[in-house]
Amino acid sequence: MAFEGLGERLQATMDRIKSKGKVTESDVKVMMREVRLALLEADVNFKVVKQFINQVKERALGSDVMQSLTPGQQVIKIVKEELTDLMGGDNQKINLANKPPTVIMMVGLQGAGKTTTAGKLALHLRKKFNKKPLLVAGDIYRPAAIDQLETVGKQIDIPVFNMGDQVKPQEIVTKAMSHAKEQHLDTVIIDTAGRLHIDEHLMNELKEIKDIAEPDEIMLVVDSMTGQDAVNVAETFNELLDITGVTLTKLDGDTRGGAALSIRSVTEKPIKFIGMSEKMDGLEAFHPDRMAQRILG
Ligand code: GDP
DSSP: OOHHHHHHHOOOOHHHHOOSOOHHHHHHHHHHHHHHHHHHHHTTOOOHHHHHHHHHHHTTTTTHHTSSHHHHHHHHHHHHHHHHHHHHSSSSOOOOSSSSOOOEEEOOOOSHHHHHHHHHHHHHHHHHHOOEEEEEEEOSSSHHHHHHHHHHHHHTTTTTEOTTSSOHHHHHHHHHHHHHHHHOOEEEEEOOOSSOOOOHHHHHHHHHHHHHHOOEEEEEEEGGGGTTHHHHHHHHHHHHHHHOOOEOOTTTTOOOOOHHHHHHHOOOOEEEEOOOOOOTOOOEOOOOOOHHHHHHO
16 A cells, blocks of 8 residues: 555654653654655655755744643644645646636656546546546557557547547647537547657657647646656656646555655646546545545554
């Protein structure tokens, strides 16, 4: 399960301080050293850790906390609040257009979970908002990607717009937009190409698709198992495409969790969803406070 190591370490540290009727400055410092190590071990970005620790320390050492009746519990509360803040505070919803169609562009590296998440989102939007989505097969370089999207579409009974792999993605997207209009489909979800690494050709193609489709949501899909890499990928995609949201996949695996804790702070873009299984219903809205609670037990 995600966050296991981090959770255990933090809980042990918290338990030690919880019952203390009197907390000294040195108790807080020792505790912060433990929290710092736990976060670094969980692969949280070191700059993020530093800032986090400083913020908690400043608040925890305030006289109102130190002189309260339950200083241990106050410090724990501060850690929880700051963790929640670090992950973006409130849940951020997916952007929907005031006037249809809503256009969602899925981007990310190969294997991150783009195609799977495109299907999950289509299902989510139909269930929750009664939307009529169209899935667009825009990844022409990995032939299996088109078949995979077709399979996903069949599984959840959502139409897939597919022009094969001999037409440029820019043209596919242009045609898909008219097709959606003709068919009265109010949500267009575009699956785009991924690579193993970010390269210029891919980014130019994605920028052109962005100009054509004018998406309401550019959803970056990142694999939480890749730790710091996930954060670097998020930073680069954000610089080049100005993403609007992140879906963090594979949180059902034994990821150490660092990506969840760093991405928001590094990119200033919200994690909107998390992937909790390979299945089509395995998508959850991301709630920073619930995640903080889960980490702290
Ligand atoms: P793409 O190359 O970005 O389109 O990635 P895919 O959608 O093909 O996903 C790559 C692999 O990750 C597939 O085997 C998916 O079933 C799996 N996957 C995607 N999201 C999740 C998730 O949230 N949890 C788990 N356990 N597996 C996932």
